[in-house]
Amino acid sequence: MKLLFEIGFEELPVSEIETAVKFISDNIKENLDDLRINSEGINVFSTPRRLVLSISKLSKKQYDLITEICGPKENEAFDSEGKLTEIGIGFLNKYKIDPRLSYIKEKNGNSVLAIKIHSKVLLTNKIISDLLIKIVFQIPFTKTMHWESSKMRFPRPIRWIMCLLNNDILPLQIAGVASSNKTCGHRFMSPNFQEINQETYFEFLHKNNVVIDKFKRKEIILDKAKKLAKSIGGILVIDESLLEIVSNMVEYPWPILGQFDSKYLAIPQEILICEMREHQKYFAITDINGNLMPNFIAVLGSKPNNEEKIAIGNSKVLKARFEDGSFYYEEDLKKKLDEFVDEPPEQLMEWASLLNNNSNLRRAAYLSKADLNSGIVSQFPELQGVMGGIYALHSKEKQEISQAIREQYYPRYAGDKIPSTLLGVYLSLSNRLVILHNNKLPKGNADPFGVRRATVGFVKMILERKLDIQLNGLIADKQILDFIMGRAYNIFSEEYPISIIEATRSVSDFNLCKWLARIQALHDFDYSKISAIFKRVNNIISSKTYLKCIKLNLKEEIEFKINNAIDEIYLDSDYKSILYKLSSIKDMLDKFFAEILVMDIEQSVQNSRLTLLSKIYEKIIYIADFSKLK
Amino acid sequence: MLNMLTFQELIFALQKFWSTQGCIIVQPIDVEVGAGTLNRHTFLHVLSKDAWNAAYVQPTRRPTDGRFGKNPNRLQHYYQFQVILKPIPANPQEKYLDSLKSIGLDLIDNDIRFVEDDWEHPCIGASGLGWEIWAQGMEITQFTYFQQCGGFELSQIPCEITYGLERLAMCIQNVDNIYDIIWTILPSGQKITYGDIHKQEENEWSYYNFLYADTDMCFAHFQNYHDQALKLLRHGLTYPAYEYALKCSHLFNVLDARLAIKPTNRPIFISKIRALTKQCAIQYLKITDTTL
Numbered sequence: 001m002k003l004l005f006e007i008g009f010e011e012l013p014v015s016e017i018e019t020a021v022k023f024i025s026d027n028i029k030e031n032l033d034d035l036r037i038n039s040e041g042i043n044v045f046s047t048p049r050r051l052v053l054s055i056s057k058l059s060k061k062q063y064d065l066i067t068e069i070c071g072p073k074e075n076e077a078f079d080s081e082g083k084l085t086e087i088g089i090g091f092l093n094k095y096k097i098d099p100r101l102s103y104i105k106e107k108n109g110n111s112v113l114a115i116k117i118h119s120k121v122l123l124t125n126k127i128i129s130d131l132l133i134k135i136v137f138q139i140p141f142t143k144t145m146h147w148e149s150s151k152m153r154f155p156r157p158i159r160w161i162m163c164l165l166n167n168d169i170l171p172l173q174i175a176g177v178a179s180s181n182k183t184c185g186h187r188f189m190s191p192n193f194q195e196i197n198q199e200t201y202f203e204f205l206h207k208n209n210v211v212i213d214k215f216k217r218k219e220i221i222l223d224k225a226k227k228l229a230k231s232i233g234g235i236l237v238i239d240e241s242l243l244e245i246v247s248n249m250v251e252y253p254w255p256i257l258g259q260f261d262s263k264y265l266a267i268p269q270e271i272l273i274c275e276m277r278e279h280q281k282y283f284a285i286t287d288i289n290g291n292l293m294p295n296f297i298a299v300l301g302s303k304p305n306n307e308e309k310i311a312i313g314n315s316k317v318l319k320a321r322f323e324d325g326s327f328y329y330e331e332d333l334k335k336k337l338d339e340f341v342d343e344p345p346e347q348l349m350e351w352a353s354l355l356n357n358n359s360n361l362r363r364a365a366y367l368s369k370a371d372l373n374s375g376i377v378s379q380f381p382e383l384q385g386v387m388g389g390i391y392a393l394h395s396k397e398k399q400e401i402s403q404a405i406r407e408q409y410y411p412r413y414a415g416d417k418i419p420s421t422l423l424g425v426y427l428s429l430s431n432r433l434v435i436l437h438n439n440k441l442p443k444g445n446a447d448p449f450g451v452r453r454a455t456v457g458f459v460k461m462i463l464e465r466k467l468d469i470q471l472n473g474l475i476a477d478k479q480i481l482d483f484i485m486g487r488a489y490n491i492f493s494e495e496y497p498i499s500i501i502e503a504t505r506s507v508s509d510f511n512l513c514k515w516l517a518r519i520q521a522l523h524d525f526d527y528s529k530i531s532a533i534f535k536r537v538n539n540i541i542s543s544k545t546y547l548k549c550i551k552l553n554l555k556e557e558i559e560f561k562i563n564n565a566i567d568e569i570y571l572d573s574d575y576k577s578i579l580y581k582l583s584s585i586k587d588m589l590d591k592f593f594a595e596i597l598v599m600d601i602e603q604s605v606q607n608s609r610l611t612l613l614s615k616i617y618e619k620i621i622y623i624a625d626f627s628k629l630k
Numbered sequence: 631m632l633n634m635l636t637f638q639e640l641i642f643a644l645q646k647f648w649s650t651q652g653c654i655i656v657q658p659i660d661v662e663v664g665a666g667t668l669n670r671h672t673f674l675h676v677l678s679k680d681a682w683n684a685a686y687v688q689p690t691r692r693p694t695d696g697r698f699g700k701n702p703n704r705l706q707h708y709y710q711f712q713v714i715l716k717p718i719p720a721n722p723q724e725k726y727l728d729s730l731k732s733i734g735l736d737l738i739d740n741d742i743r744f745v746e747d748d749w750e751h752p753c754i755g756a757s758g759l760g761w762e763i764w765a766q767g768m769e770i771t772q773f774t775y776f777q778q779c780g781g782f783e784l785s786q787i788p789c790e791i792t793y794g795l796e797r798l799a800m801c802i803q804n805v806d807n808i809y810d811i812i813w814t815i816l817p818s819g820q821k822i823t824y825g826d827i828h829k830q831e832e833n834e835w836s837y838y839n840f841l842y843a844d845t846d847m848c849f850a851h852f853q854n855y856h857d858q859a860l861k862l863l864r865h866g867l868t869y870p871a872y873e874y875a876l877k878c879s880h881l882f883n884v885l886d887a888r889l890a891i892k893p894t895n896r897p898i899f900i901s902k903i904r905a906l907t908k909q910c911a912i913q914y915l916k917i918t919d920t921t922l
Contacts, residue, residue: 010723011761013746048744143748145759145777147718147787156759157775159721188737249745280767298767300741310741313766316806320703327697342892373893 001124001166002198003055005132006183007174008160011048014248016141016155021046021214023139024053031131036062037124045212047251049187052212053132058124058165065119069095074104074111088113125165129172132163136174148176160184160193167197186210186252188302209252209302217247221255225283225297228257234285234293239277246281250301258282258311262294264322267329268390274380275321282318328375336395337388340370347437351430354474361426364404367392368427371405385409411457418461425461432458433475441483455487462512463491471510481510488512496523503628507621514573518623521575527629530583533590534626540598541617546610553608556596562588563612569619579623585616635733637799637813637824641687644711644793647732648685651725653713656686661873662880664692665751666712666792670872673754676716676779677911678918679786685713687795691880693843693887696836699829702807703768706835707828709795716788718775726763726773726791734802740765749774753879753903755781755911758790770797780911781904796824845890852881852899859906868913875906 012020025044032039041056071077077088084092084099092099097115105114137152144153152158152175163170163179172179182193183201185208196204202212211217221243222236229236247253264272269292276282276296283297298314332340344366352365371377371388389406393399400423407419408427419425432454439449447453462469475481485505492501492515500522508515554560565585569578598613600606620626635643645655659669666688667673675682688710696706719725723744727737735742747762749772760774772792776784799811809825816822859874882899885891891899 011744011746143759145775145787147775157718188742249743282767301743302738302741304741305739309739310766313740313768313801316702316800317766317768319806320701323697323701324704327701 001058001060002164003053003058003128003170004162004164004198004201005053005170006050006160006162007136007158008050008162008183009154009158010156012155013143014048014245016143017046017048017051017248019141020051020139024051024135027135027138028053028055031135032058035127035131036065036119037128038063046214046248047210047212048249049251050183050210050212058128061123062119062121062127064121067117067119068105069115069117070105070107071102071113071115074113077113125168125170128165129163129170132170133172133174150176162196164198184208186302189252211252214247217250217253218243221247221253221299224255225299228255228297229285229295232257232285232293232295234287234295236297237273237284237286239283242277242281242283246299249281250299252302254300254303255297256300256304256307256311256314257295258298258315258318259295260315260318260322264319264326265292265294267322267326270383270386270390271325271329271376271380272322274383275325276318278380278382279321280314280318282314325376325379328379332374332376332387332391333394337367337370337391337397338395340373340391341367342373345369345434348430348434351433352426355426355429355469358423360398360401360423361404363397364401364408364423364427365430367397367401368405368408368431411460413453414456416457418457418464422465425465425467429458429461436480436483437477441479452487455484456491459484459488459491459512463488463516466513468513469511471512473510485510488515492516492519496520497630499628499630500624503624503626507623507625517573518575521579522624522629525576525579525583527579527583527626530586531626531629533586533593534582534620536593537589537613537617537620538627541610541614544599544610547607548614549604549607549611552611553604554612555605558588558592558595559609559612562592562616566612566615566619571619571622575623578619582619582623589616633734634803635799636803636815637795637811639814640733640795640799640802641709641711643733644729645685647729648713651683651719653683653685653715656684658686658688659873659876661876662691663688663876664879664883665690666710667751667756667790668754668876668879669712670869672712672714672790673756673779673907674868674872674911674914676714676776676784676788676790677782677915680716680918682714682716682788685711688712691883693835693839693883696832696839696887698836699809699832703797703800705796705808705828705832706839707832711793711795713791713793714788715791717786718789722789722791723773726771729791730765733798735765735798740801741767744773747772752900753882754907755779755904760790765798765801768797768801770794770801780914781908782911782915799824839884839887841888843884843888845885845888848881848885848888848890852878852885855881856902856906863906863909863913866913868910868917871913872907872910875903875910878906879903 021044028042029039038059039055039057043054045052071091072087077085077091079085091113092102092115095115095117102113102115104111141155144155146153147157154175158175158177160183161174161177161179162181162183163172164181169179169181181195181197183196184191184193185205190208194204205212211220226236272292273284276284280298285293285295285297287293296318300310304310345368348368349362349365352361368388371384371391374387374391376387377384385406385408389402392402392405400421403421404419404423404427407424408431410417410419410428419428435451435454439451442452471481471484489501496519500519504515504518504522508518552563554563562585565588569581598606598609600609649655656671663669669686669688671684671686689707690710691707693706695704697704715722730737730742743764744761745764748759750757756776756779758774758776760772762769763771763773770793774790776788776790778784796808796811800808803811805811809823809829811824813822813824813827855874855877859871859878862871862874882903
């Protein structure tokens, strides 16, 4: 059987369409399996006005299901004469099973009375409508409303339902709307409802100006927008998230080229691009050098009769937006950036000074939140940081301070760049320390306040910039420390074996860079040969009590050799060479353990030898806890 | 030129259209409001379960939107045409689109679009889901299915259609600037523009809103009006109390334009106004809805 199910509604918000498509795609197959209906060729399509589920093959009925049920033990189900007891009869009656169909079965060493139940087999057309209704009701939309007497909740009113099983109407009702075999085309270009069937549906949509496949709409938009940009010698600024939004806003995409007065190019281009994207959903165009051109691409929702008129109309709106942008911008420029500082961000400044006590960083931190009080940022919150940087330059702040303010929120997402200057990195680290201390630490996968994302960025900056920061000297809160260490652990585990990460964790003293350097040194080193002997040293030292000698009472030549070799090892950050030197005493140690008794009867000799081993141990534990290595 | 509606004809046409659809044509409220929704014909009437279909022009003030008469489509004083339909008719979007056709707007050649825009007005505890409607990329209407008003979940959902009359006129008359809208053509043939009627006052009010409104006075009035509203509520006088709440709301907007209210204090002012409007809603329901 074939199923075609279309819900038509008033224009749904972009994010809700995405939610619906994802939910249905993720769940329909499993739901059908649960219902014991075989299915193949499932497709989910969407436009702002419709959600379509098409299944090219459905079994006509449920497949057979036989379930075995075990009942009472044999000696309880039957009396000594082999007759069914009340217990036995009760069990069979409960399932309405003829005693002749029951049997005895071994289960967990017991003989029990068992039966087989054949589940009822229902026809697909009797049960699938309930499934469709259920799945529509379960879509986890973010914001819903009600509008009719059944009080069903959906993001916007549902207006029609087309549902065909093969070519029969599958009767069902949602929010007071009954299913039919009719659908309509584009809202303005072909609005009439018509009867369709399995064979004509997609053809009907195509002829009636509905591009049902979002990816096809994306392709149309991108293709034409690029051509339009090229026609004026420009390059389309491809904004993936904007493309996603725009392709979900129309049933019939029609990109057009518009232009605006080049005098607006005097406004920082970040503002212009933001105005175009956020308010108007227009794409920007740059020349080959990356400078913004006074043009834009608007994506219409229908094919216009007079393209030029609409292009002019759209540019009028943009002009008003730019006028507004320049109004706020010029108002903002009347003040210096520090005049926007309402209440200095004390907490942030404190973290900054703890990270690096330097006057530029102090100034950058002091000014960093000032742009939140500016007109432009009140209109475009996503320009925070960027505007602060621009206004800092206008206010004759130092270039590096401006740059740091501008990039203070980098990295904003996984894979984003980190601030290009050290000052910017310190400012960004300070921001994240504030976030960590002002919010609950996230559990599980949820990250409502972006604490996890902020922390991952925090760790990445420290590692990329190789910042020598001992975190427990900076952060007092044990839970926060552990949370940061946990993020670092996760980052490391993407590249290195867990045992190495664990063996080096506690010895690295909350210094992420030193932790990573130890991991790398060990990872590049074949420690398998030395690991056993180091574990032996470790075991002896930790199991014996002894008095540490200030002056060693050494006797044998091998002891002197080892002592000299150990004294040659300096505990600096060249972990590789330490490892190399340590491994070079391995043969000496073998000889030592073979020829010498550590626990000599003479107390001072014994103490001396244990002290010698503890000297070795100190060098080993400086690199890693070998007992944790595999 | 002759075939196109003037600003005043646009109002006549919309009144006629919605009157034919069964709406009572009521008149604006004579207190400064920031939206047609605040007019008692919407705010109070949507609260009850009874049917209510009404339409009216509402002069609207948004002090922060003033641009000294210099922005081509932003004003601190403008006109909304408000339609409220309760219960929702079978196909409200189609009705709305018919109204556009009735004023001569071609739906395809204006690229009419329903763009998601959920609406919320915290001062009156109102919110709803809907769209801003674009014509050639310009927002000409706000279309909302109310879900809450006065802090109450509504049992009978109304549909609110709010046209921005100036934006609509710009579209119909194909002008670039609000002030060039033809308001009317006199029998003598003389054209009266929107600018003739409003430009000078836009400029003056912008100065008032941004620079000269006496903030001490506004704060004092806010307090006085707030106290008056409370007193009126105690006497069971819902309508007068509601108007005093509206006066508070306008003063709040003026103070906001003057940047006199710290961001941290805004919620305090908003919740004061909301508490008043909520009380008004409760009292209104007591009078009209015996089931409460």
